[in-house]
Amino acid sequence: MDDSTRPIVEPASxxxxxxxxxxxxxxxxxxxxxxxxxxxxxxGQVIAANISGGRE
Structure with a gap:
């Protein structure tokens, strides 16, 4: 299936x-x-801190 035939997927809210x-x-x-x-x-640092639970 190429990109032109793939259904459009709505991202989650x-x-x-x-x-x-x-x-x-x-x-x-x-x-x-x-x-x-x-x-x-x-x-990027904010995202990394959230992923690691604020631990670095």
Whole structure:
């Protein structure tokens, strides 16, 4: 099955909500003067901390 015949799958609402929050965080960081790279680094650290339960 190639990409043109695959059915479109709607992402779960929790994934959409997560993506929205991450975008809002990115935009807020950029508005405060962070570069794209810095903002993405901060977001990556937040995600990593949540995955590890705040333990590093």
């Amino acid at each position: 929790d994934i959409r909500q997560f993506a929205s929050v991450m975008r809002q965080m990115f935009v807020a960081l950029r508005n405060e003067g962070f570069s794209d790279r810095e903002a993405l680094s901060v977001i």
